[in-house]
Amino acid sequence: MEQQENVRQLPLLPLRGVLVFPYMVIHLDVGRDRSVAAIDEAMINDREIFLTMQKEAQTDEPNEEDIYTTGTVAEIKQLLKLPGGTIRVLVEGVARARIKHYLEKEPYIKVEIELQPESNEKSVEIEALMRSLVDKFERYVKMSKKVSPETVVSVVTIEEPERLADVIASHLSLKLTDKQRVLEAVDVSERLELLCNLLANEMEILELERKINMRVRKQMEKTQKEYYLREQMKAIQKELGDKDDRAAEVEELREKIEKARLPKEVKEKALKEVDRLDKMPPMVAEATVVRNYLDWLVALPWSKQTKDRLDIELAEKILNEDHYGLKEVKDRILEYLAIRKLAKKLKGPIICFVGPPGVGKTSLAKSIARSLNRKFIRMSLGGVRDEAEIRGHRRTYVGAMPGRVMQGLRQAGSRNPVFLMDEIDKMSMDFRGDPSSALLEVLDPEQNHTFSDHYIENSFDLSQVLFITTANVQYNIPRPLLDRMEIIYIGGYTEHEKVKIAEKHLLKKQLDEHGLEDKQLDISENALRKMIREYTRESGVRNLERTIATVCRKAARDIVAGKSDRVLVSAGNLEKYLGIPQYRFGVAEKEDVVGVTTGLAWTQVGGEVLSVEATVLKGKGGLTLTGKLGDVMKESAQASFSYVRSKAADLGIKENFHETSDIHIHVPEGAIPKDGPSAGITMATALASSLSGKAVRKDVAMTGEITLRGRVLPVGGIKEKLLAAHRAGVKTVILPRDNKRQLEEVPTNVKRKLNFVLVEHMDEVLAEALVNDAH
Incomplete structure (x- = not known):
């Protein structure tokens, strides 16, 4: 009988987005047809209806699987029909129940339910859980402020654990799934413990919310305070007749623009930007960008330039003071000055100094600036691989700046400085663009009067700038850039010139740097x-300057130690200061030798004297080449071998020597790579000497390329090679006839001590180089 009392058949009302606990009174709006029919059925009977929640609120026609099985039996207290067919009902939760069976689905859902038994027995554990739950609920109410304090009073007075749990659960702002878990918890201790945990989580979230709100409120209060104070300050300044900082800044910028003598379109752009700045709120980040841009526009020398000093005699004197020799370079600068004096609107030429390290390319550019009385700017291009380095960044980027060209002009404060672009052969490129292509607009005289920097956004006239570029080697300079330049090659200094440079410049400079007196x-x-x-x-x-510095340091130490008041350095005691000599100075052979010829070579550090050795061995006609020779020298050796074979009869050599003998050609100092077309006639002479048994004259050196027919072709580096021959004590130098015009570059004191033999054919070389008497 008791079992039968717990089982009932009631109409079911599925709830969307709301859950009803026992002892809870709530209004529900009912509109779905089956739900309205369920309400009507309940009103006919005992006003009892079973309320349970849908799993998904969006489902309009829920089935069995869409509805939770545990719900609440409720009593309908009041019913009110609203316009549009909707019914508003006031229900009160009575008891928990669980669906056993679905009996009907139309016109409403009818279910058989089983009421869940209630237990109001109190144990010590339940009493503890109740006290903990009430305490947490009181703190929750204080923190959330969503529940009225009167509710707390009514809750505290509840003594039944079941009712306490359900009343508190109905007042909490929990997720619907959590509320359903509470509803499904039949055991009262389990329900109380679950609510304690849920309340603890909610309070933790509320505490975090409170901290965030406090932080936000403080920040807002600070901003509002600053705004209020700023407005007060503006009002006070207005009453006193003072301008605020912002207005004063804008006014100052306008005055600067008026004084800067900007071109018309640049001035219009600048004033437009000032107007934008004036309308911007003071704390906007873009205001800083606009300020920086205006500073750059005003600071650039749009119309400022220095007056050239067109005194040719004074300029020549300055150039000679700063540098010894370099006649060609000095002449080019004096020519520029002379033309500038006659033609007022000469475009700045693009000069490129090409030469080995340490020949004075950079210091020469400084001397040019000093002689012209112009500002000097140096920009190193070594390792530059970003186009923005030249053309600048667009203003949309964070940290945008103008390119290095515009930065240099601002630093100079003049639109016509001497602008040195150092190491132009060492530029590179990557995904950020090709800086050498960006330099075309800078260095092309036909384009640079309208150079456009991405940051400045206005054309700047670079045609009055005297651009000077430097490079160590010409072949690394990009071809389009090379086409815009006037190449001046600085090949290096003669020994005599180095001595004079050391006496006039280096020694004095190092004495000053080391605190020594003459x-x-x-x-x-x-x-x-x-x-x-x-x-x-x-x-x-x-390196010569470093060597002199080493001597100065040793001398300074001796003087400070009191060993000597005056240090005398001569060729005899130089090793005491510098140690053992690092290089062997090239000297000619001491006697005429068979199979050994003195050749002349060009290197990046000047001319060199090389010995080429050839020897004949028993064999089957093999040709061995040693001395770390490059491809060009190997081909020259093959050509020499073929020429000697073709002339075997004329040279008194057995015509079948190539079948019975092996030839070995060696160029000493095998660790040093050697290549180039200069050693053709040298190898042919060594071969002819070795095969014929005729010695080569000890005082003869030679340079030139050979063809299979014996023609002698011209080569380069004549000046450096003749200087090396002069140092080595050579008397006679054999040169290709086509190199005659290069002899004008050789210093007179060197030419006087050498005998030049100009040849066109290998026969002339052998006639001059070989000693007629066999050894």
Whole structure:
């Protein structure tokens, strides 16, 4: 009988987005047909209806699987029909129940339910859970402020654990799934514990929300306070007749623009940007961008330029003071000055100094600026691989800046400086663009009067700038850039020039840097010459300067230690200061030798004297080449071998020597790579000497390329090679006839001590080089 009392058949009302607990009174709006029919059926009977929640609120016609099985039996207290067919009902939860069977689905859902038994027995554990739950609920109410304090009073007075749990659950703002878990918890202790956990989580979230709100409120209060104070300050300044900082800044910018003598279109752009700045709120990030842009526009020398000093005699004097030799370079600068004096609107030429390190390319550019009385700007292009380095960044980027060209002009404060672009052969490129292509607009005289920087956005006239570029080698300069330049090659200094440079410039500079006086250190000319020959091997004078610095340091130590008041350095005691010589100074052979010929070679550090050795061995006609030779020298050796074979009869050599003998050609110092077309006639002479048994004259050196027919072709580096021959004590130099015009570049004191033999054919070389008497 008791079992039968717990089972009932009631109409079911599925709820969407709401859950009803026992002891809970709530209004529900009912509109679906089956739900309205269920309400009507309940009103006919005992006003009892079963309320349970849908799993998905969007489902309009829920089936069995869409509805939770545990719900609440409720009593309809009041019913009100609204316009549109909707019914508003007031229901009160009575008891928990669980669906056993679905009996009908039309016209309403009818289910058989089983009421869940209630237990109001109190144990010590339940009492503890109730106290904990009430305590947490009181704190929750204080923190959330969503539940009225009167509710807390009514809840505290409840003594039944079942009712306490359901009343508190009905007042909490929990997820519907969590509320359903509470409803499904039949055991009262389990329900109380679950509610305690849910309340603890909710309070933790509320505490975090409170902290966030406090932080936001403080920030808002600070901003509002600052705004209020700023407005007060503006009002006070207005009453006093003072301008605020913003207005004063805008006014100052307008004055700067008026004084800057900007071109018309640039001035219009600048004033437009000032107007934009004036309308912007003060704390906007873009205001800083506009300010920086205006600073750059005003600071660039749009119309400022220095007056050229067109005194040719003074300019020549300055150039000679700063540099010894370099006649061609100095002449080119004086020509530019002369034309500038006659033609007022000469475009700045693009000069490129090409030469080995240490020959004075950079310092020469400084001397040009000094002689012209112009500002000097240096920009190193070594390793530059970003186009923006030249053309600048667009203003849309964070941290945008103008390119290095515009930065240099701002630094100079003049639109016609001497602008040195150093190491133009060492530029690279990557995904950020090709800087050499960006340089075309800078260095092309036909384009650079309208150079456009991405940041400045207005054309700037670079035609008055004297651009000077430097490079170590010409072949690394991009071809389009090379086409816009006037190449001036600085090949290096002669030994005599190095001695004079050391005496006039380097020694004095190093004495000053080391705190020495002229009377405290004396380096003789022979000592300088020995430094140049045996301690340095270069085209320039950079290592020579370091060597002199080493001597100065040793001398300074001796003077400070009290060993001597005056240090005298001569060729005899130089090793005491610099140690063992690092290089062997090239000397000619001491006697006529068979199969050994003296050749002349060009290197990046100047001319060199090379010995080429050839020897004949028993064999089957093999040709061996050693000495780390490059492809060009190997081909020259093959051509020499073929020529000697073709001339075997004329040279008194067995015509079948190539069948019975092996030939070995060797160029000493095998660790050093050697290549180039200069050794053709040298190898042919060594071969002819070795095969014929005729010695080569010890005082003869030679250079030139050979063809299979024996013609002698011209080669390069004549000046450096003749200087090397002069140093080695050679008397006669054999040169291709086509190189005659290069002899004008050789210093007169060197030409006087050498005998030149100009040849067109190999026969002339052998006639001059070989000693007629066999050894």
